[in-house]
Amino acid sequence: MELPATPAATQSSSPRVSDLSEGELLQLILAQFHEAKTSVVGPGDDAAVLAPGGNIVITTDMMIEGPDFRRAWHSGFELGWKAAATNLSDVAAMGARPSGLTVALASPSDVPAAYLVEIARGFDAACQTLAPGCGVVGGDLSTAPVLSLSITALGNLEGRQPVLRSGAQPGDVVAVAGDLGLAAAGLSLLFDRCVDASGAASAEGIAGLWAEHPELLAAQLAPSPPIPLGIEAAQHGASSMIDISDSLSLDASRVARASGVSINLFRDQLGAYADDALTGGEDHALLATFLPGSVPHGFRVIGEVGPLSESPLSVDGVATVGRGWDPFDSSRR
C-alpha cells in the first residue's frame, strides 16, 4: 500500500486507521524500523529477544478501557491481575522466566484513587502467585480520558534458546497447557447478563454471575496462565510455542504459517468450550509443539503437525480459517 511520505495529519484523502486492518497497519509501521543492533529476535513473536547473550526477552501490551476492558465488570484488583498475567504469559511463551514488569498507567481524574491502588495490588498479587520473584520494577503515571494501562514484561532465558512460533515440524504433536474457551465463555455471559438496556456494561448482576460461574468469570477477568510451564516446555525441547491470546484457530494458524507446516486439531480434545476456544480470545493458554513422547507434564495433546498444505489449519481434517480477536474490528462494532 502506498501512503503519502509527508506528515499528513490534515490530509483528508489519506486512509484512516479504521480503513486498514491491524495487520496492514502493523506492516506499514514495521517497515519504518531499522533493526536494533542488539536485536536477536525482532517484532512478530510473543516477545522480542535482545543481546547481550540473547538472554533478555521483552514484550509490551496496552489495555484500554473500552476495547480491552470495562470498569463496570473489572474490580481494580482483577484488572491489575489480568494486565500482569497476560504479559507474563507472553514471556512464558518464549520459554523464559519473567523477571520484571513496568507499568504505565493513565487515568481520568474522577477515578477513585482506591481503584488505582487496587490495580497495583492486583499486579503484585499476580506476580507473587504466577511468577514468584518477578515484580513491578518501574512505571509512569499520567492522565487520560479513559483508563489506560501499558505493561512491559522482561524475562530471562537463562541460557536457553527462545522458543519461537516458527519451529514446528511435521510429525510433531500439538499440545496445550491451560484452559481453553473459558475466557470467551465468561465474556459471553457478561455481555448477556451484565449490560443495561442500552447494551452498555453494567455492574448489576455481576455478583450473582460470579456465584454461578466463578471459573468462567475468573478466566475472563483475572486469568491464571500456567507461567512456569513455558520453561518446562522449553526444557522438553518444544519446537514452537505461542500464547493463545486471540483464539486457538488464529494462533494455531500463526504457528503453522510461521513454521511452514499445517496443523490439524482434534475437536474432541478441546474440552467443553471447544467453540469458544476456537474463535474466542484471551485464553492465555500455552500452545506448543513437541516430538511425540516428549510432551511434558501439564500439557495435553490436542492436535498434530503435518507438512505444508493449502490450508494451514484444519479441525478433524476439515480445513478451517483462523478467526478471533482483533481490537480494530471490535472498535468498529
Place this chain on the structure above:
Amino acid sequence: MELPATPAATQSSSPRVSDLSEGELLQLILAQFHEAKTSVVGPGDDAAVLAPGGNIVITTDMMIEGPDFRRAWHSGFELGWKAAATNLSDVAAMGARPSGLTVALASPSDVPAAYLVEIARGFDAACQTLAPGCGVVGGDLSTAPVLSLSITALGNLEGRQPVLRSGAQPGDVVAVAGDLGLAAAGLSLLFDRCVDASGAASAEGIAGLWAEHPELLAAQLAPSPPIPLGIEAAQHGASSMIDISDSLSLDASRVARASGVSINLFRDQLGAYADDALTGGEDHALLATFLPGSVPHGFRVIGEVGPLSESPLSVDGVATVGRGWDPFDSSRR
C-alpha cells in the same frame, strides 16, 4: 493516607485521582509492590536496574494526547522522535547505553494511517541519530479515544555502576549537558501564537513560528538530548545524574533530597532562558555532579553541592522551592 482496602469503583466517598498529587498517588501505589528478586534499583530513579549482572536498565513513559502533546502542533515524525528521545534520555541518565525500545500505540480510528507511519519513522530516526545501534524491538497496537503512546526503553550498563540520583557529595560541582529552557520557551510561544479563539491548539501559524524560532520549536517538539554524554559522565565518575524532565529547579531538588545534600545554582550560568529552565519542563538535558576537575567535555558547570541544609535548593545563595511540570496539575487547568 488511609484508603478503603476493598475494590471501590463505586464508592463515592473515596478520594478521586484529582484529589491527590502525583506524588501522593505514587506513594500509595508503590506501597503495594513486593520487590522483584531481580531488582537492583527499583522504582524512583530515572530507570530501574535489573539482574542478572545488574546490567539492564529499564524505563517507561506514556505520552497522551491532551496532557502531553497536541496533534495540531506535532507532526507524526516529531511526535515519534520526541517519544523516543525522552526515553533514551532516561536510559542515558543512568549511565547506560540504550539497547532497544518497545512502543505501544493506541489510536482513535479516524487518525490518518500516514500519521502513525510518520510516528514510526520519527522513532526510528531518533534512534539512528541519537543512539545508533538502538532500535524498536517490539510493540503493540490498539484503539483508544485519544492518541496514546507508551514507550519502554532498555539500556546496557556494560559493567558500569548505575549513576543514581542519590550520590551527590558536598564539594562536588553541578554540571549540565544539553539545552536549558528552550523547550519551555518553545511551549510558551506555541501557547501564545498557535491557538484558536477558544484557546485550543491550532496548526495555524506553526509554519511561521518554525521559520522564526526553529531552535525553540525543535527543543519542544523534537528534542535532541545528548544521549552519549550519559555514558561519558559515568566514565568520568559522575556521583549523581538525572534527566531534567520536569524543570531544573524540581529535578535539582530531587537530586539534593535523594543525596541528602544541598545544591546552589549559579544564575548567570543558566543561559538566555534561565527562568524557563528553572520552572519549565521537558529540557531532557543531563544534570550531573562531579568532583571539581573531573567534568567531562560536553558538560558545563552551573552550580555547586553543599552540605544538607534547611533548603535543598538555592539560586545564587537564595533558597528556592522546586516547581515545574506535573501532568496531574496540568489536567486541572
